[in-house]
Amino acid sequence: MKLFYSFILAVLLVPFGANAQIADYSVSGDWTSTDLNGAEHNLYSYTDSGYAVVMDLSATWCSPCWTLHQNGLLQDLHDTYGADGMNTMRIFYIESEDENTTDQLHGIGTSGGGSNRATDTQGDWVSDHTYPFIDDASIANPIYGLTAYPTLTMVGADRLTKSWVGSPGPSAQEIVDFAAEAKPIVEGTDVRTILYNGAELSLCGMFAPSVLIQNHGTDTLTSLDFDVIADGSVVASTTWTGVLLPYQTETIEFDEIDGSQYTDISVASTTTDLDPDNDEVALEGLTILGPNTTNNIFDLENTDPAPGIVDLPDNMQNDPASDWATLSVSKEDFNNVTQSVGGFEQSEFSMFFNFWSNTSGASLVYLDKIDMTTIPGNPYLFFNHAHSQYQTEEDRFIVQVSDNCGATWVNVWDRRGSELSTAGASTSFFVPVADDWQSNMVDLSDYATETELVIRLVGVSAYGNCLYVDDIKVEELSAVDNIPSIESAKLFPNPAVDMVTLELDLTSSEDVTISIVDQLGRVNKNIFAGEVLAGNNKIEMDVSQLAAGLYNVVVRHNNANTLNTIKLHIEE
Numbered sequence: 001m002k003l004f005y006s007f008i009l010a011v012l013l014v015p016f017g018a019n020a021q022i023a024d025y026s027v028s029g030d031w032t033s034t035d036l037n038g039a040e041h042n043l044y045s046y047t048d049s050g051y052a053v054v055m056d057l058s059a060t061w062c063s064p065c066w067t068l069h070q071n072g073l074l075q076d077l078h079d080t081y082g083a084d085g086m087n088t089m090r091i092f093y094i095e096s097e098d099e100n101t102t103d104q105l106h107g108i109g110t111s112g113g114g115s116n117r118a119t120d121t122q123g124d125w126v127s128d129h130t131y132p133f134i135d136d137a138s139i140a141n142p143i144y145g146l147t148a149y150p151t152l153t154m155v156g157a158d159r160l161t162k163s164w165v166g167s168p169g170p171s172a173q174e175i176v177d178f179a180a181e182a183k184p185i186v187e188g189t190d191v192r193t194i195l196y197n198g199a200e201l202s203l204c205g206m207f208a209p210s211v212l213i214q215n216h217g218t219d220t221l222t223s224l225d226f227d228v229i230a231d232g233s234v235v236a237s238t239t240w241t242g243v244l245l246p247y248q249t250e251t252i253e254f255d256e257i258d259g260s261q262y263t264d265i266s267v268a269s270t271t272t273d274l275d276p277d278n279d280e281v282a283l284e285g286l287t288i289l290g291p292n293t294t295n296n297i298f299d300l301e302n303t304d305p306a307p308g309i310v311d312l313p314d315n316m317q318n319d320p321a322s323d324w325a326t327l328s329v330s331k332e333d334f335n336n337v338t339q340s341v342g343g344f345e346q347s348e349f350s351m352f353f354n355f356w357s358n359t360s361g362a363s364l365v366y367l368d369k370i371d372m373t374t375i376p377g378n379p380y381l382f383f384n385h386a387h388s389q390y391q392t393e394e395d396r397f398i399v400q401v402s403d404n405c406g407a408t409w410v411n412v413w414d415r416r417g418s419e420l421s422t423a424g425a426s427t428s429f430f431v432p433v434a435d436d437w438q439s440n441m442v443d444l445s446d447y448a449t450e451t452e453l454v455i456r457l458v459g460v461s462a463y464g465n466c467l468y469v470d471d472i473k474v475e476e477l478s479a480v481d482n483i484p485s486i487e488s489a490k491l492f493p494n495p496a497v498d499m500v501t502l503e504l505d506l507t508s509s510e511d512v513t514i515s516i517v518d519q520l521g522r523v524n525k526n527i528f529a530g531e532v533l534a535g536n537n538k539i540e541m542d543v544s545q546l547a548a549g550l551y552n553v554v555v556r557h558n559n560a561n562t563l564n565t566i567k568l569h570i571e572e
Contacts, residue, residue, distance in 0.1 A: 021145040024162045025194060025212055027247050028155045029143040033094075035132040036102065041092070043155060050157045052089045052179035057140045058150040059097035060104035061112045061120035064167040065150040069093070069125060071168055077175060078131040089179060091131040096140035096149070105133055156182025158192075158214060159247050183216075185246055190217035191224055191269040193281040197251065200320035202288045203366065203454050204405035205260025209236070210253045211267045211281055215244040217274060225270045226252050229280075230262040260288055287317055289454065292368040296375070298472035300328050300342065300349035312351065315368040319456075323361025326459065327352050329468075337431050343384035343470035344513075345434040350386075353459035353467040355395045356429055365457040370474055372450045377476035381412070381442040381455065384471045386432035389418065389425040393464030396420065400456045403447060409456065413442045416460075420467070430465040435529070437470075439556055441517055444474065477565060491553060495569040498544040502553060502566075504537045513556045514539065516568065518549065548572045 022028075032042045046053050056074055058065035074091050081089035095105060099117040103109060107124030114120055126133055140146040144153050144163070153163045154175060162178050164170040191213055198210030209228050215221050221244040228236040236254045244250055252267070259265060268280035294302075294315055302313040310328050312318060318325045329352040331337045342350050353363055372379055381399065389395070396416035400409040423436040447453050455474075459467055489504050502514065514528040527541050541553075552565040 021147045021151070021163065021165075022143070022153075022161055025160050025249065027159050027249060028161045031136075031139050031143060033134050033136040033139060035092075035134050036105065036126065037132070039132065041090075041132065041134070044159070046090050047155055047157050047159050048184060050088075050184050052157060052175075052182060053155045054089060054091050054175060055139070055153045055155075056093045056150060057096045057144065057146055057153055058093065059114075059117070060095065060100055060109070060122060060125060061097070061114040061117050062149040063112055063122060066112065066122035068150045068152070068167040068169050069129075073169060073172060074131060075129050077172060078129075081176075081179075082131065093125065093129070093131065093133045094139050095133070095135040096137050096146055098137035100135070100137075102135050105135060154178055157184045158182040158216065160194075160214070160249070185216050185218060186274050188217050188274050189219045189221070189271075190215075190273045190275050190278070191221065191271055192216035192275075192278040193267060193269055194249070195281060196267070196283045196285055198253070198283075198286070200285055200287065201317055201366070202259060202286065203402075204369070204452060205258045205288050206256050206405070207259055207286065207288075208254055208256045209265070209267055209283060210251060212249055212251055213269065214249045215246050216278065218246050220245055223271075224252075226254075227268050227270055228254055228257060228265065229268055230257070230259075230265045232264075235262075259283075259286070289317060289366055290315070290368050291452075292370050294368075296370055296474040298367055300351055300470055301347055312365065316351075317366045317368075319364035319366065322363045324354065324358045324363050324461075326354075326363045326365050326457075331431075334429075334431050339431075339433050341431060341468060343386075344437045347470065350468040350470040351457075351472075353397070353461075353469070355393075355459065355461040355464045356390075356466050358461045359463040360461055362458055362460045365459075367455040367457070367472070369452045369454055370450075372444065372448050372453050372474075375448070375474065375476055379444045379448055379474055380477045381444055381474050382440065382471065383469055383473075384437050384439050385420075385467065385469045386422050386430075386436040386438065387420050387467040388423040388430035388432075388436070388465045389421050390427060390464040391425055392417070393462040395462045395464040395467065396458075396460040397467055397469075398458040398460070399442060400458060401444070401447060402454045402456070403450045403452075405452065406454060412444070413440065417462075426465060432468055439513065439515055439554065441477075441552075441554065489555065489566055491566055491568055494567075495571045496543055497571055498542070500541050500543055500568065502539045502541060502555075504532060504539065504555070506532055506534050506537065509533045514541070515554045515556075516541070516543065516546065517552045517554050517565075518546075543568075543570055546570050 030044045034040050078091040079085055097117055104121040105125045109119040109121040112120050112122035148165050151163055151165050152169050155161050194212045194214055197212050199207045224240045226238050227234045236257055238254050240252055265283045266280050312328050328349050330348045331341050339345055340348050342348050394417040397420055398411055399413035400411055402409050422438040491500055491502055512532040516527055528539055548570050551568045553568050554565050
């Protein structure tokens, strides 16, 4: 069993069950319930009167729920926006555990932890808080499909919902902003465009706009017209027909357009209605993968802000459809780690695929499109990685390329399990040191004429241990005579059978890593690593375990920033 490893940005929650939580911007069902003081409350009565309703769906035995309860967010909202404040919100704690007793809300029971949900409590929930407390598990389910404690669910004056799962919960400003967007429906005809909900990432600019709308009036809607407006001009139109009752929502979809040529894109309802101010919504949240502007170098040190677990640099994009996100990390993100976590400890940041915490699923990362015609000679993808198995789990890392904007993908590098591992298996959380890293090279010469090559990195978790990736770049495979510090380099015998000697003449002493790479880019990583002195050096290498065939002997030096290769033929 894995022990929990503390990250700086840990999210506290208690998952349970197999419910499907209500999606944000769904229409809330109604409920009526009585609080601990005997007062009755009805959701629709509040929302129809223009109030936003905030509900803390929690359980008395739940520690993260207690953390959220004690942080003061709900009490502050009640004091500022409740009946005795600005009178625009109603705040509730709703006990959602169906096994509990009311005594637990008053701190009467055994210590928290959930081993006995009928008696466990974290303390007195009620005495120091003045908003209403309701003990009614029928609200959390089936109305909101609660999946984890705590869940903060908000219903606006338009009856639409938004939820935040876990502690510490949202900021007060997030709640205020959502409440401000929501207004009661009006008498007559009104169409409200709410938000863009189409594709979040487009590889080459083509995407199908899609928006969520609401019948924000009392009239039933049967036919509506919409335009896509790009830089002030209409570029697409559609008509929706059907039956949309008051409060109900609908998704409006358009055919694909090329968004790469526009700066501002929005969708607008063109149906005449009572409130033209809510007819149009900007397509915010859409990312179009850009052309690479960093000389085909994907440097994790461009991460901003630093340090801390953060999103990837601008020239890398997480696929929003991933099961979990890949982040950029530094040593500051792990307990008691002193070494740098960049490749070979030569930099601060690396890409982090968290196989340790994610029991399954995949995370996909896209690099900005590359114009391969700008690379002279044979183009190669270079990257370093470090990985440890937990035991024998088959964690997997794949490099894929697409020359048709993601319509099809080709695997150009694919390792899993022990083939992916660069360090011994460990049941401890893996953070690499310098010797745990491995260099890799992938021949991309088949794509040398492509002007928009997309490279995708795929991490597939088998619930093993962590994977780190760094020093990603696409460049020409350098020749020996292009490396100033190498006067000469040759292999003998070549072809070889059991042993081969690399004769290396250097003009200055340098740290050197020597690897043997097969035609699929697989690396025999333990050939040589260390300082090579100026002058003539002879380095013997045992190749007896390698199958017959063609290989590249790869020499990296100058802190792995310079590379050269020599062809090696191994015979039977």
